[in-house]
Amino acid sequence: MNNEVPEAYVPQTPESLPALLGSVAVIRDLLGGTPDRWAVEEVGDGNLNLVFKVRGPAGGVAVKQALPYVRLVGESWSLPLTRAHFEHLALVRQARHAPGLTPTVLHYDADMALIVMELLEPHIIMRHGMIDGVVYPMFAEALSTFAAATLFHTSDLAMAAADKKELVADFAGNTALCGITEDLIFTEPYMVAENNRWTSPQLDGLAASIRADSDLKVAVSRLKVTFMSSAQAMIHGDLHTGSIMVTQTDTRIIDPEFAFVGPMGFDTGAVIANLLLNYFSQIGHESTPGARDAYRNWVLDSVEEFWNGFRSRFLALWRREGRGDAYPAVLFDDAVARVHLASEQERYMAELFRDTLGFAAAKMIRRILGLAHNIDLENIADADVRAAAESRALKMARALMTAPDSFPSIEAVTDAARRWNATTVI
Amino acid sequence: MNNEVPEAYVPQTPESLPALLGSVAVIRDLLGGTPDRWAVEEVGDGNLNLVFKVRGPAGGVAVKQALPYVRLVGESWSLPLTRAHFEHLALVRQARHAPGLTPTVLHYDADMALIVMELLEPHIIMRHGMIDGVVYPMFAEALSTFAAATLFHTSDLAMAAADKKELVADFAGNTALCGITEDLIFTEPYMVAENNRWTSPQLDGLAASIRADSDLKVAVSRLKVTFMSSAQAMIHGDLHTGSIMVTQTDTRIIDPEFAFVGPMGFDTGAVIANLLLNYFSQIGHESTPGARDAYRNWVLDSVEEFWNGFRSRFLALWRREGRGDAYPAVLFDDAVARVHLASEQERYMAELFRDTLGFAAAKMIRRILGLAHNIDLENIADADVRAAAESRALKMARALMTAPDSFPSIEAVTDAARRWNATTVI
Numbered sequence: 001m002n003n004e005v006p007e008a009y010v011p012q013t014p015e016s017l018p019a020l021l022g023s024v025a026v027i028r029d030l031l032g033g034t035p036d037r038w039a040v041e042e043v044g045d046g047n048l049n050l051v052f053k054v055r056g057p058a059g060g061v062a063v064k065q066a067l068p069y070v071r072l073v074g075e076s077w078s079l080p081l082t083r084a085h086f087e088h089l090a091l092v093r094q095a096r097h098a099p100g101l102t103p104t105v106l107h108y109d110a111d112m113a114l115i116v117m118e119l120l121e122p123h124i125i126m127r128h129g130m131i132d133g134v135v136y137p138m139f140a141e142a143l144s145t146f147a148a149a150t151l152f153h154t155s156d157l158a159m160a161a162a163d164k165k166e167l168v169a170d171f172a173g174n175t176a177l178c179g180i181t182e183d184l185i186f187t188e189p190y191m192v193a194e195n196n197r198w199t200s201p202q203l204d205g206l207a208a209s210i211r212a213d214s215d216l217k218v219a220v221s222r223l224k225v226t227f228m229s230s231a232q233a234m235i236h237g238d239l240h241t242g243s244i245m246v247t248q249t250d251t252r253i254i255d256p257e258f259a260f261v262g263p264m265g266f267d268t269g270a271v272i273a274n275l276l277l278n279y280f281s282q283i284g285h286e287s288t289p290g291a292r293d294a295y296r297n298w299v300l301d302s303v304e305e306f307w308n309g310f311r312s313r314f315l316a317l318w319r320r321e322g323r324g325d326a327y328p329a330v331l332f333d334d335a336v337a338r339v340h341l342a343s344e345q346e347r348y349m350a351e352l353f354r355d356t357l358g359f360a361a362a363k364m365i366r367r368i369l370g371l372a373h374n375i376d377l378e379n380i381a382d383a384d385v386r387a388a389a390e391s392r393a394l395k396m397a398r399a400l401m402t403a404p405d406s407f408p409s410i411e412a413v414t415d416a417a418r419r420w421n422a423t424t425v426i
Numbered sequence: 427m428n429n430e431v432p433e434a435y436v437p438q439t440p441e442s443l444p445a446l447l448g449s450v451a452v453i454r455d456l457l458g459g460t461p462d463r464w465a466v467e468e469v470g471d472g473n474l475n476l477v478f479k480v481r482g483p484a485g486g487v488a489v490k491q492a493l494p495y496v497r498l499v500g501e502s503w504s505l506p507l508t509r510a511h512f513e514h515l516a517l518v519r520q521a522r523h524a525p526g527l528t529p530t531v532l533h534y535d536a537d538m539a540l541i542v543m544e545l546l547e548p549h550i551i552m553r554h555g556m557i558d559g560v561v562y563p564m565f566a567e568a569l570s571t572f573a574a575a576t577l578f579h580t581s582d583l584a585m586a587a588a589d590k591k592e593l594v595a596d597f598a599g600n601t602a603l604c605g606i607t608e609d610l611i612f613t614e615p616y617m618v619a620e621n622n623r624w625t626s627p628q629l630d631g632l633a634a635s636i637r638a639d640s641d642l643k644v645a646v647s648r649l650k651v652t653f654m655s656s657a658q659a660m661i662h663g664d665l666h667t668g669s670i671m672v673t674q675t676d677t678r679i680i681d682p683e684f685a686f687v688g689p690m691g692f693d694t695g696a697v698i699a700n701l702l703l704n705y706f707s708q709i710g711h712e713s714t715p716g717a718r719d720a721y722r723n724w725v726l727d728s729v730e731e732f733w734n735g736f737r738s739r740f741l742a743l744w745r746r747e748g749r750g751d752a753y754p755a756v757l758f759d760d761a762v763a764r765v766h767l768a769s770e771q772e773r774y775m776a777e778l779f780r781d782t783l784g785f786a787a788a789k790m791i792r793r794i795l796g797l798a799h800n801i802d803l804e805n806i807a808d809a810d811v812r813a814a815a816e817s818r819a820l821k822m823a824r825a826l827m828t829a830p831d832s833f834p835s836i837e838a839v840t841d842a843a844r845r846w847n848a849t850t851v852i
Contacts, residue, residue, distance in 0.1 A: 161605060161654055164655075165604070168594065169594075169595045169598035172595035175587065176588075178587060178588075178591070182587050182751055187754055190757050191756055214762055217757045217763060218753075218767065218769075218770045221752065222770070229581075229582055229657045229658050230655060231656070231657050326650060326655075327647040328613055331616050340644050
């Protein structure tokens with residue numbers, strides 16, 4: 001893993017950025033005027049990077065620059081700049097398979113670990129909207145389209161085996177970011193670790209009981225080994241509602257720096273986990289008890305619509321464009337064989353659903369007991385209310401992870417969420 | 427995939443080889459005398475390469491050189507020389523994990539795609555010995571040790587995640603040889619393909635029924651997708667009895683040019699498939715009916731001893747050296763957790779056993795209906811006898827592949843082999 005900082009690398013500031021961008025013709029043209037007239041603001045609220053909005057007389061761009069360390073933690077935790085390379089690679093490929101659902105890449109500067117993209121306006125981070133109770137009627141369709149297209153087209157179902165192996169190799173160097181996932185999602189929440197934090201003392205007992213739950217530790221370890229060794233497709237790797245920018249009519253998926261060739265269910269699980277966390281958090285955001293009930297229903301409807309939409313779109317792609325080396329069309333070219341293939345496709349999706357639930361559970365638990373939390377829950381000022389929401393989410397996650405077979409359908413998942421949400425805790 | 431032939435590459439002949447080897451000090455010293463006194467014979471009987479034995483006054487070496495095409499087929503089927511690179515990489519790593527069970531590598535010449543190894547004498551290819559009914563009392567122990575050590579130590583159970591990803595990338599370029607497996611093992615035997623051949627007309631009906639068997643085609647496709655996307659461990663990739671050199675007391679595994687990071691069960695399945703094929707072939711090699719019964723029992727005993735030995739060795743390594751990022755030790759550091767981990771390890775081995783049976787079945791079928799056959803069966807001159815043996819093997823393979831759950835243990839497999847062998851066919 002290349003952890004070096006190129007000699008030319010300089011972390012950008014609002015002062016330095018215009019000169020750098022001014023040297024790129026396409027950006028100069030897009031912004032208009034001269035660099036000294038461009039307005040720059042640093043807006044990064046993520047855990048890892050610098051993000052700038054740059055506006056000129058004719059238009060704007062967004063600029064994302066990797067830092068050689070984890071911004072959330074500080075310079076003591078170094079992180080390779082090469083993640084910008086992997087993010088760029090993923091953005092380009094996602095745009096090919098899911099056109100219109102990612103920000104357009106305008107320029108990539110490898111030395112600066114910097115990507116210049118289309119400025120998405122008036123988009124906001126979906127997580128913020130969901131905390132405010134905003135309905136996004138187009139989101140589930142867009143996100144299920146994105147997931148189905150990017151996962152299907154980078155899998156063995158669509159690709160020639162040699163091309164797929166090249167894709168695996170292209171992303172094999174993204175070990176540092178995979179390592180963050182391996183540690184922070186699949187390991188640390190289940191042990192005593194310095195990075196962990198939770199709403200204390202309210203959740204102390206539950207956190208301890210999770211650290212002592214061997215069934216759960218076996219289950220999360222099984223998910224971890226799948227994450228490490230199942231090269232199913234190029235996954236986004238961090239597909240939560242903080243990686244989605246929305247308006248009422250447009251949805252864009254950003255920030256694929258965790259991308260690599262891994263298990264599909266990690267992406268679909270991330271979506272469902274983050275919707276469920278928001279669902280459980282609503283108790284902390286409603287003005288009066290029950291005021292957000294309609295919103296809660298929309299969130300769970302979105303969970304169903306996302307999975308069912310993903311499932312049917314993925315299967316449709318497989319039927320229509322299944323020209324990869326897996327399940328080769330030449331073996332299934334008569335009516336009888338096609339019936340058997342269709343039933344195998346159902347089995348394949350059922351297995352993917354099972355993976356999805358496990359990964360969703362892992363994502364929920366890490367956001368409550370691990371290092372990086374979600375503001376859906378973190379923004380709840382009353383610690384008792386927050387802990388109640390978190391404990392419902394934790395208990396549901398534990399059931400999803402240790403007994404996935406009790407959830408035969410996505411509707412069984414949303415039903416269970418409603419039941420957990422109605423429980424008295426802790 | 428680099429399919430180029432380096433400018434310096436020259437296919438060697440018994441005449442040219444001494445001069446080439448004479449330029450390498452370690453080989454000159456080992457052979458003794460001067461190159462003009464060295465005796466060279468070309469002994470390659472495989473499908474892909476040139477193999478030479480070189481002897482001098484002081485000792486001998488074996489030399490394997492890749493050809494830029496498939497030797498079995500001819501220059502029309504090109505095959506990259508880079509396979510020598512992957513073979514060399516695998517040999518070095520196998521020697522580290524399973525010392526004494528591979529030929530020692532003395533020299534590697536990348537431009538010539540040529541590996542110089544220890545000359546194994548008086549070893550013979552195990553397949554030849556098994557056709558002659560020779561018992562190898564040490565073989566099952568050695569082979570199960572080799573498989574357990576090489577698979578365990580290159581898996582996530584033993585490796586740090588970042589090192590494992592590097593290993594995946596190291597072998598990702600071996601696409602041409604993986605492609606041979608994908609086509610010849612997992613696809614062509616189940617369709618009408620120019621490469622296929624079988625004992626005809628005796629097996630015409632059975633071959634047709636396999637091409638029409640949708641359950642089987644689904645099952646083999648599921649195995650194929652596992653082969654293409656399950657990066658469990660560095661596998662040998664071609665672990666049949668033609669890749670094993672033996673004496674009564676020594677066992678060496680050769681020819682890992684198909685190596686890559688794939689599913690462990692592909693190696694363990696290859697071993698079992700080739701033992702079973704030999705078992706079914708004995709009817710064609712015994713002087714009088716039943717004359718080889720004791721040998722048949724030894725072959726099936728070896729199947730059991732191999733799997734049971736592999737299983738217990740693999741588990742012992744996991745318990746003793748499970749310091750990889752999968753199932754991290756830190757999560758299982760108390761007595762209760764260790765009990766749960768032990769039961770998870772049993773489940774892991776049961777799943778690996780299931781994979782093993784499926785891959786074994788695929789290997790059996792391809793050797794009877796596909797391009798490359800085994801001389802265990804091919805050497806049976808009487809086509810009716812050969813077809814009878816082949817049809818028993820095919821039918822057993824079909825059961826293994828479509829109903830692996832009816833074989834809960836390796837003893838259930840050997841029992842079934844005895845029953846199939848007693849059936850009247852075709």
